[in-house]
Amino acid sequence: MAAAVYYDEMQATDGAVRAHYREFDAWLKNTPSTRIAQKRAEADLAFHRVGITFAVYGEESGTERLIPFDIIPRIIPEAEWKRLEAGLKQRVKALNLFLGDIYHDQAILDAGFIPREKVVNNSQYRAGMRGVDVPGGIYAHIAGIDIVRAGEGEFYVLEDNLRVPSGVSYMLENRKMMMRLFPELFAKQSIAPVEHYPNLLLENLRAVAPAGIANPVVVVLTPGVYNAAYFEHSFLAQQMGVELVEGRDLFVKNRMVYMHTTRGAQQVDVIYRRIDDDYLDPEAFRPDSMLGVPGLFSAYQAGNVALANAIGTGIADDKSMYLHVPEMIRFYLSEEPILNTVPTWQLRLKKDLAYVLAHLAELVVKEVHGAGGYGMLIGPAASAKERESFRERIIAQPDKYIAQPTLSLSTCPTFVEAGIAPRHLDLRPFVVSGREVNIVPGGLTRVALREGSLVVNSSQGGGTKDTWVLEHDAQSSEPAGPEGQSQQQRQQQRG
Amino acid sequence: MLSRTANELYWMARHIERAENTARMLDITSRMLLLPYHIMEPGQSWAEPWAIPLITTGLATSYYERYTELSAGNVLQFLICDRGNPSSIMSCMYSARESARAVRGALTSEMYEDLNATWLELRSKNIDEIYSAGLSEFFDWVKTRSHLFRGVTFGTMLRDEGYRFIRLGGFMERADNTARIIDVKYHTLLDSADEVGGAVDYYQWSAVLRSVSAFESYRRIYRDVITPVRVAELLILRDDMPRSLHMCMNAIYEILTEFSDASTREPARLAGELHAQLHYGRTEQIFAAGLHEYLMAFLDKIHRLGEEISNHFLVPTNR
Numbered sequence: 082m083a084a085a086v087y088y089d090e091m092q093a094t095d096g097a098v099r100a101h102y103r104e105f106d107a108w109l110k111n112t113p114s115t116r117i118a119q120k121r122a123e124a125d126l127a128f129h130r131v132g133i134t135f136a137v138y139g140e141e142s143g144t145e146r147l148i149p150f151d152i153i154p155r156i157i158p159e160a161e162w163k164r165l166e167a168g169l170k171q172r173v174k175a176l177n178l179f180l181g182d183i184y185h186d187q188a189i190l191d192a193g194f195i196p197r198e199k200v201v202n203n204s205q206y207r208a209g210m211r212g213v214d215v216p217g218g219i220y221a222h223i224a225g226i227d228i229v230r231a232g233e234g235e236f237y238v239l240e241d242n243l244r245v246p247s248g249v250s251y252m253l254e255n256r257k258m259m260m261r262l263f264p265e266l267f268a269k270q271s272i273a274p275v276e277h278y279p280n281l282l283l284e285n286l287r288a289v290a291p292a293g294i295a296n297p298v299v300v301v302l303t304p305g306v307y308n309a310a311y312f313e314h315s316f317l318a319q320q321m322g323v324e325l326v327e328g329r330d331l332f333v334k335n336r337m338v339y340m341h342t343t344r345g346a347q348q349v350d351v352i353y354r355r356i357d358d359d360y361l362d363p364e365a366f367r368p369d370s371m372l373g374v375p376g377l378f379s380a381y382q383a384g385n386v387a388l389a390n391a392i393g394t395g396i397a398d399d400k401s402m403y404l405h406v407p408e409m410i411r412f413y414l415s416e417e418p419i420l421n422t423v424p425t426w427q428l429r430l431k432k433d434l435a436y437v438l439a440h441l442a443e444l445v446v447k448e449v450h451g452a453g454g455y456g457m458l459i460g461p462a463a464s465a466k467e468r469e470s471f472r473e474r475i476i477a478q479p480d481k482y483i484a485q486p487t488l489s490l491s492t493c494p495t496f497v498e499a500g501i502a503p504r505h506l507d508l509r510p511f512v513v514s515g516r517e518v519n520i521v522p523g524g525l526t527r528v529a530l531r532e533g534s535l536v537v538n539s540s541q542g543g544g545t546k547d548t549w550v551l552e553h554d555a556q557s558s559e560p561a562g563p564e565g566q567s568q569q570q571r572q573q574q575r576g
Numbered sequence: 577m578l579s580r581t582a583n584e585l586y587w588m589a590r591h592i593e594r595a596e597n598t599a600r601m602l603d604i605t606s607r608m609l610l611l612p613y614h615i616m617e618p619g620q621s622w623a624e625p626w627a628i629p630l631i632t633t634g635l636a637t638s639y640y641e642r643y644t645e646l647s648a649g650n651v652l653q654f655l656i657c658d659r660g661n662p663s664s665i666m667s668c669m670y671s672a673r674e675s676a677r678a679v680r681g682a683l684t685s686e687m688y689e690d691l692n693a694t695w696l697e698l699r700s701k702n703i704d705e706i707y708s709a710g711l712s713e714f715f716d717w718v719k720t721r722s723h724l725f726r727g728v729t730f731g732t733m734l735r736d737e738g739y740r741f742i743r744l745g746g747f748m749e750r751a752d753n754t755a756r757i758i759d760v761k762y763h764t765l766l767d768s769a770d771e772v773g774g775a776v777d778y779y780q781w782s783a784v785l786r787s788v789s790a791f792e793s794y795r796r797i798y799r800d801v802i803t804p805v806r807v808a809e810l811l812i813l814r815d816d817m818p819r820s821l822h823m824c825m826n827a828i829y830e831i832l833t834e835f836s837d838a839s840t841r842e843p844a845r846l847a848g849e850l851h852a853q854l855h856y857g858r859t860e861q862i863f864a865a866g867l868h869e870y871l872m873a874f875l876d877k878i879h880r881l882g883e884e885i886s887n888h889f890l891v892p893t894n895r
Contacts, residue, residue: 130693131685132677306678319681330578341579343737343835343889 088232089503090155090493101158101551104270108263109153117152120262121496124150127261133254133312149544150255151495152262155506155526162273162550165228165236165510166520168419171410173224173512176241176397178413180220183396184210194408203402204450205395207358209365213382215391216289217515221398222389223282223353224512225249228420228524230491237421237488239507241406243390243398245355248525249511250313253278253320255525255547271552273522278511279320282353285515286321289387290350297350299323300340302331304356304372314355328356333376336383351387358392400449400483401427423488429480437484438475441468446475446484459535461487490535493546495528505529507537508548523548577737581679583890585738588675589745592691595668596722597753598655601629603715604760604787606648608780626651632756635663649703652711657703665718669698684732687725694721744831744885751824752878755871757787758811761804762868781807788819808867809859821874822854828881835889843884850877 086094091102098106109117128134128147157165182188183200184207190197200206225246227239256275260267283299290297303314305327318325330340331349339346354361360370365378380386396402404425407418426433426444437444441460448456458471475482492503510524526546527537537543609625626648630636633655642660643650658664662671673695680688706714726746733739761784781802785791790810797814798806815822829844829851836844862870 129696130689132680132688132692301681306674311677315677315680319683319685323681324578324581325679325681326578327580330580343577343579343582343741344837345839 087489087503087505088230088235088491090230090491090506091153092494101156105154105156105266108266108269121152124152124258124262127258128254131254133251148251148539149530150258151528151544151546152259153494153496153501154259154547154549155493155508155528156549156551157523159551159553161234161236162522164234164419166522168236169226169228169510169512169520170518171414171416171419172226172238172241172406173221173514173518175406175410175413176224176243177218177220177514179409180391180394180397181215181218182413184213184220184393189409189412192412194412195402195405199401200396203396203399205393205399207393207396209378209382210391210393214384216291216387219289219514220391221394222285222289222391222514224514225509225524226512228508228510229488230508231488232491235421237423238403238406239423239488240400240403241398242509243394244357245390246509246511247310247313247355248509248527249278250316251545252511252521252523252525252548253316255545259547270549273550273552275521275523278513278521279317281513281519281521282317283321283323285513285519286351286353286387286389288515289389291384291387294350298348299351299353300326300331300349302326302328302352302354302356304328304360308355310355317353328372328374331374331377333374333380336376336380336385338374338377338380338386349386351389353389358395361388361392400447401429403483423485426484428475428482428484433484434475434479438472441472443487444484445487446471446482449481449483459487462533462535487535493526493528495530495544495546497530497532502532504532505535505537506546522550577682577741579890581682581738582741583886584675584679585682585741586745586748586885586890588672588679588691589742590749591668591672591675592722592725593746593749594663594753595665595672596719597750597757598629598633598663598665598668599715599718600787601632601753601757601760602652602655603712604757604783605629606711607786608783609648628760629655632760633663634756635661652706653703656706656714657701666698669695682738684728686728686732690725690728694725740831740834741889743827747824747827747831748878748882748885750819751821751828752875754788754811754819754821754824755874755878757784758808759868759871760784760787762871777804778802785810790817790819793817804867805859805863808862812862812870813854813857813859815855822851825851825854832885840888843881843888846877846881846884850874850881 091099091106093099125147128150134147179189183190187197187200189195190200201208221243223246225242225248227242229237229239231237252275266272286299287297290299299321300323301314301318301321303311303318303325305311308314315325324330324340326340326349332339332341332346334346338349338352340349356372359367360372362373362375362377363370364375366373377386378392381388381392404422404427407422410416410418426437428434428437428446437446441458442463444460446458446460458468460468463471490505490507493506494501495504497504506526506528508524508526510520513519526548527539528544528546529535529537530542530544539545605625605628624646626646627636629651630639635655638661639651639654642658643654654661654664656665659667659670661667673691676683676688676691701714729739729742733742761780778801781804782791785794785802785807788811794802794806794810797810800806810817810820812821814820815826817823825847829847832844832847
């Protein structure tokens with residue numbers, strides 16, 4: 082079997098540098114490797130000092146890990162981005178309409194497009210949400226949609242993250258770092274800014290406050306400093322200028338939510354919560370949760386506080402629901418889906434199960450409720466022994482799994498120990514819904530640093546890159562005349 | 577502001593201030609050891625010099641729980657690097673950085689990065705390295721990092737409630753620590769002669785002054801020999817000395833008065849009482865009662881004030 086040929090973001094198959102990478106390529110060739118090495122070391126130091134660390138946090142050194150940052154950006158030409166953006170907005174709109182429908186009339190179930198028992202018997206379905214009106218009908222205020230590219234213009238949605246998607250702080254810090262290390266790159270090209278994300282988030286959070294509140298009090302709710310994403314929680318609270326609270330800082334009285342302040346109790350109107358549903362309220366969900374706020378769900382049901390994201394969004398990003406999203410788009414929006422969906426086998430169906438078991442070596446099998454790259458089998462990369470043990474797990478509980486073809490994820494040149502080499506990557510744009518649906522250009526690019534690996538999750542040794550959306554596509558290799566000049570001027574105006 | 581946030585900011589500031597003052601106290605102890613023994617007057621005898629920082633910090637008991645022998649190496653290890661001692665410089669900086677991490681949204685980025693950089697540099701040090709690089713260099717480094725953080729705070733932070741809790745914590749700790757440092761002299765001579773002005777006396781009082789960066793100010797103000805009465809006046813009663821008890825209480829009283837409302841009068845009242853005592857106090861009264869006794873009474877009241885602040889502002893109640 083011939084080695085698979087992957088689409089490379091920077092180089093065409095004939096080795097030529099793609100138009101949107103030419104400027105960067107020229108810079109890379111003209112910059113001494115010693116300077117680049119020095120800048121890479123500088124980036125590591127700066128990330129440590131700023132404290133952009135993740136994962137297990139303990140008391141001694143070595144437990145605060147950096148997510149490896151690669152200085153070669155992932156560049157998306159404007160035309161491609163426009164299409165992606167339209168597709169993402171369409172998808173998130175449909176998902177929000179689906180959630181509103183599922184927790185009210187359930188028209189899509191009545192119409193028979195999705196089997197009813199698949200929804201109401203799903204562990205992510207929150208019966209207590211049925212009939213609860215949420216402001217603006219928005220459930221997934223912040224959505225992280227994982228996108229991969231298979232070929233030219235060929236983008237697939239890998240999964241929707243509608244519960245507490247994280248990573249946006251890395252997107253922002255990566256940009257800050259690149260601008261600090263290599264300002265000359267930004268002077269030469271028009272790279273769409275992303276720095277307004279916290280503003281956008283705050284605006285949208287304020288927009289979903291309970292009706293009649295002129296100046297809503299917004300807070301970010303975190304599980305605490307030991308959470309892997311704690312840096313992001315504190316970062317966003319700081320950038321938005323709102324309080325970062327833990328469960329113990331909040332209490333509920335007469336179905337209103339308050340926080341303990343130095344001046345007594347202060348009412349809270351909007352909670353951007355970064356705690357999973359299960360841990361949010363020990364009275365409504367897991368009684369053993371120490372992270373939540375007793376009575377919060379009842380205050381929420383009464384409409385006295387807004388939660389972003391809403392409770393019960395997990396029913397829409399569940400991996401078993403993924404294959405129904407195109408149907409949702411057609412049903413609610415009467416539009417054809419813009420983004421591709423990966424063909425998905427549902428192992429709860431006998432026919433699909435038989436096929437998958439016969440083709441394990443070619444497929445990716447995922448747990449329906451898995452996340453973070455855990456509990457999955459990548460057929461082509463697994464040993465025969467691994468496949469056999471996975472086969473047994475599937476046969477024991479087939480409805481716990483889905484399967485998809487192994488996608489040939491695109492690659493991008495990346496600094497590795499041996500120099501620069503292609504590595505597989507994905508993209509997580511962040512879609513913010515409130516008054517309207519907004520996306521800052523780009524998103525978080527994650528890269529699998531091990532050769533040949535398709536797993537980009539940071540918990541599995543993945544790294545990140547800055548993501549550039551070029552505001553004007555480089556149409557040719559000729560240096561741009563008047564247009565190039567005006568770009569430069571615009572850049573200067575922006576400062 | 578969240579009570580928890582106020583609590584973390586207050587303790588962050590206290591821990592940094594404590595680390596700085598521990599460095600000052602150790603610096604002074606190691607400098608006193610450089611004094612030649614022959615200047616001792618007849619009838620005087622040294623206390624074991626390395627016991628002094630343990631006694632003044634009130635940590636002697638916890639030291640003997642961890643170490644059997646009193647030695648320079650042990651005391652320095654205990655007060656600088658020992659993470660089992662919550663007041664060691666290492667532990668203080670760790671706690672300060674943890675507090676900052678817990679509420680970093682309430683700080684400016686520069687403040688967090690500065691404190692984080694301090695911790696990242698400190699955590700890799702051990703006592704042997706500190707020895708070989710020079711103790712004084714290390715103490716200077718700790719002081720400099722503390723100065724730097726104070727400067728970054730002063731220069732970048734919004735003058736909001738958080739800023740006031742940071743100041744409050746810093747001054748509360750400093751009031752406590754300065755009182756302890758002045759009291760060092762009491763513990764230095766086991767058998768204190770009544771007469772003053774001897775060579776040992778001179779060096780010891782000047783060491784006390786230097787440890788709180790007051791030696792030059794003393795010269796400028798008094799242009800005369802160093803006497804205990806003037807040292808006490810300078811470090812206790814004058815309100816233009818940045819580490820004096822009076823100056824600390826000025827700031828504490830002012831902040832608490834701003835905070836106080838109908839339900840939170842007690843901290844401000846207590847601070848007012850302490851402040852008035854310094855504002856209207858005279859050195860004669862202090863020495864009539866005994867300097868050591870005066871300082872002990874002061875420490876007791878500062879401790880009570882700390883408890884009141886905690887109860888009223890930092891520990892949540894469903895008010």
